[in-house]
Amino acid sequence: MSKPTKRRAILIAFVTAFSGVLMVVPAPAAVASTWSEGACSTAEGVTVVVDFGSLGGGVHVRCAPGPVGSGFEALAAAGIDYRTALRSPGFLCRIADKPANDPCVNTSPASAYWGYWIAPRGGQWCYSNLGAASRNPPEGTVEGWSFSSGASAATAPPPGIAVPAAVEGSPASIGSGQCARTVGPPASPPTTASPPTQSAPPAPLNSVTPGPAATPTPGPDAEVAPTAPRAPSGSTKPNAASKTAQPTVPAVVAGATTVIEATTTTTPESANVELSRAARRAAERAAAPVDLGGDTDSGGSPLGALAAGGLLLLLGGVAAVIRRRGRERPA
Amino acid sequence: MGPRLARDLHPGAWWLWALGMAAAATRTTNPLLLVLIVAVVGVVVSARRSEAPWAKGFGAYVVFGLVVIALRVVFRMFLDGGDGAHVLFRLPEIPLPEAAAGIRLGGAVSLEGVLAAVYDGLRLATLVICLGSANVLANPKRLLKSMPSALYEVGSAVTVALSLAPQMVESGRRVMRARRLRGEPGRRLAWFHQVAIPVMADALDRSLMLAAAMDSRGYGRTAGATRAGRTLTATLMLSGLGGICVGTYGTLDTTTPRVIGLPMLVAGVALAVGGLAAGGRRVPRSRYRPDRWRREEIGVALCGLGVAVALGIVASVDPDALNPSLQPLSWPALPLVATVAVLLGALPSVIAPQPRLAAGAST
Amino acid sequence: MIHFDQVSVTYPGAATPALRDVDLNIPEGELCLVVGRTGAGKSTLLGCVNGLVPHFSGGDLRGRVRVDGRDTALHPPRDFADLVGVVGQDPLAGFVTDVVEDELAFGMEQLGVAPAVMRKRVEETLDLLGIAELRSRPLRTLSGGQQQRVAIGAVLAMHPKVLVLDEPTSALDPTAAEEVLAAITRLVHDLGVTAVVAEHRLERVAQYADLVIVLEDATAAAGDPATMLETSPIAPPIVELGRLAGWSPLPLSARDARRVAQPLRDRLAALSPASNPNCDGDVVVEGRGIVVRYGTTVAVRGIDVEIRSGEVVALMGRNGSGKSSLLWALQGSGPRDGGSVLVHSDPNAPLDPARLRPAEARHHVGLVPQTPADLLYLPTVVAECSQADSDAAAAAGTCRSVLDRLVAGIDDETHPRDLSEGQRLALVLAIQLSAAPRVVLLDEPTRGLDYPAKAALGSLLRDLAEAGKSVMVSTHDVEFVAACADRVVVMAEGEVVADGPTAEVVVASPAFAPQVAKVLAPQPWLTVATVRDALAELEP
Structure with missing residues (x-):
């Protein structure tokens, strides 16, 4: 066999093998979608908190059932779509396809990445020492994912809500050595890295209702200390709980009992000034629903691969023709 | 008009084309696009390769690329099989001490993990094949001849070194054969001494x-x-080189202040070009039958650069098409614009003229 | 054209000067031959013409060397590039580029010659030297003669007025040497180039020389060839014959000698050369159907060869005919793809040297390779000798005593790489002989040796044969073969073309017969020594 023919044969064999492997891929174990909204009510299962931070999308809390083997399994069990970096398989780069401009080839930059926080129920958030793949979350603990933006790795903020309260039987502390640093309760956050404020749950998680657009749900805004979304009132009450302000919201979100605390980090004057901006942004962000689940069907159509195979054959033919014509007309 | 005259293209044109294809390959991890790039490169090589002895060996680069992919897959299987949904098989997990808790040896090997390794390895393999194609299409020594006059001595030194390397290999073979005549004396450690000294002395x-x-x-x-002229040239070259280094670092590292990035790079390049021009003026040397840049050279170079630019634009506009996701596992799609751009990279196979077959070029 | 005024050269660290008070005047357009023993300073003299001595090699030069008015003390060698062209012994070591055409143009590029002029000159040079069909060939694929001609062309393209050649034909077979010498004489006669040539093998060149410079004991004397060679310590066989027969003026070519040789032929008519064919010894090495292949090329095609005890066999043939491959296959360390080799050192137990370990094989068959320096790796001569003794499990001092018999006066502490060609060959031969092999093979030992060294080697080989060993020598040098070989095997393209006693094979081709044979044909005299012995018998 001549060299170019041999090479083409190798290429074609490679592509065929690749396609063949994909065809016989075993179907994934069906993911039992038995997660539930809100923190776990019992000591069984792992609570997963996702805080989109400046990405827009609010804070979500879900309960993943049963024992989970790793942080990623906890996310999958909670029905949350995630994506890891191609070259660093233990690094999570996107949740629910955000941030969209991260190509997910290498690890995300330190100014815009998903931080992995862990906490025992009723305790404090601490920055995990191990990656989500290397860690085995004990049942009854809380896993948190918080998107840092503009901060460095040392000052990445924990999820913007307090750790869900302890329930009977939940472990009081996580094993020693698993925390890189502890962050105090969100009641007194550092002034520079203001966690987003939430006074109401954001848009629905699974496109259940279209409602949220109507409710003045604010988008979290890390740059500005967001105030209560009760924008019309325009008053900021530090540490104001919000549950009473939106009685309709829990119904919309199927009974999620998100514990959210509004926090302010700026003086009331500036808060007033930035209020309208925050309100505007909140309205914009509220318009885009964040779908954590996404579609779990794996597949996509193999048309692309077939087209590529066809192009390969075409290129091979072209090369053969060019070579033969070159031989026939020696210059 | 009869058929075009066969001639060897300027080596710079082939290198620009190959570097353009390589730059395009770095922008994507889509395996279909990468395989297409390799196929396009293969088409051009098979169409325009000459019969000279230095032009053999493209197959070796392809084999090397496959080895790279295989190594990545093997390492991924052993070090971190990935937590994908489709588990292929389980390797026994080797427990590590607490201090190395972040590393996992063995464990489950998932299809997503293997495919991620394949995509990554394929990108590197494509790079290697693109650069190998430049070596096969353009005689590296002619490229050295085309260097600016100021770098002539460096180029000659490299050319001479490239010629001496096969001689040292031959000398080494001769000496190893001669060792047997002395009965291969002595301790195993002395082997190196007995071979290295005659070879080095011969080379000297x-x-x-x-x-x-x-x-x-x-x-x-x-x-x-004059002394002043030489000092000026040296200063310009060295400061230009320093500027390029600092500028490249600044561009690639996003945490440095902006002035260290692109402006420094541009300044460094300008200084270096000035140094080359200043150095080239003083040299009273001529070139025998230098390669010229004609239409075909410009066309070939533009093809490669065009592919790189097109893929760069697609990467910034729609990165997901060029970096298909493996969670969930799905067939990668073939983005239209990027595919068309890559296929245009095959144009040099018709644009470039036939190479001159070297007569009697058997070694 | 070239003037040496009281030139003395002393190298750093040397006790005696390499050249002392040399006064020379080489006119334009002459072929000047530099003659002298190894180490007499020929290379130094040639280096002075160009300025390589002292600018490149270091050392102290007193006096003045002027070439066409330019003083070498004021200009480095690169400023002489347009005036003097230098060609060395090993053309491949001087090549800078890959391809013939680029090599021819390299020198002109350095001089800044205009591109149009360069192209014309390259074409002219290709035609002048007859290498036009080689223009795009890679340099490594050319034969020795072609490489040497390309090297000459590369310096010729700069149109120098002086051409300096340091042993241009030493590595070439006779045909290639003829081509190169023909090219040089054509340049001298057609173009008026002044050529300064240093050569060991004067047989071919002496007749073309216009001027001969004899270097002896660091001094130089120049003059007309016939006069200078008459008293020179180094002289080709024809000159020795002329001295013996008392011809005056000395004829330098075979034709001139034949014109005056009739009286000598008459005297020798009734005599015949003493012949001692040692063809009755036992067969010690028996090779049948030896085949050696390198990839697709077949170097040795099914050769049958025998070497008997007590005989010296010469292996002749052009470069590339498979001589080296055959010798290596006989020793056992080289590849052998077919056939058998048996060594009967013990009559009852024939051995195949390829099956033995190298340390054992060298006790039966010893080989001195083409580049003897490949075997040397220790820093002093005494270290090499003691290592050789311990390797061969011989008594201490064996190697040193053999070396002293071969070449006297080598200092113990000399670095082997500082020895001359002949001394290095002797050292390696001593190392191999310390293992006391029954068979001794030598691959082209006569390269770079002058006449006395060749004579010494020849007599050593004869002594080895007398002692009962079997010797096989591969060489181009017909004079050497005529002096010391009993049998000659001629190879071409991997096959044996002729195999018989020296006297028959060597005179069969009139073009490549020894000079004495050419002069005294049809009488069967091969060497001056045999003629001398016969004449001595005549005198009562």
């Missing part, structure tokens, strides 16, 4: 003879270069 003798011959033929004439 040959290089002295070569130096004397080159000196006698006029190499190294710097008639008319």
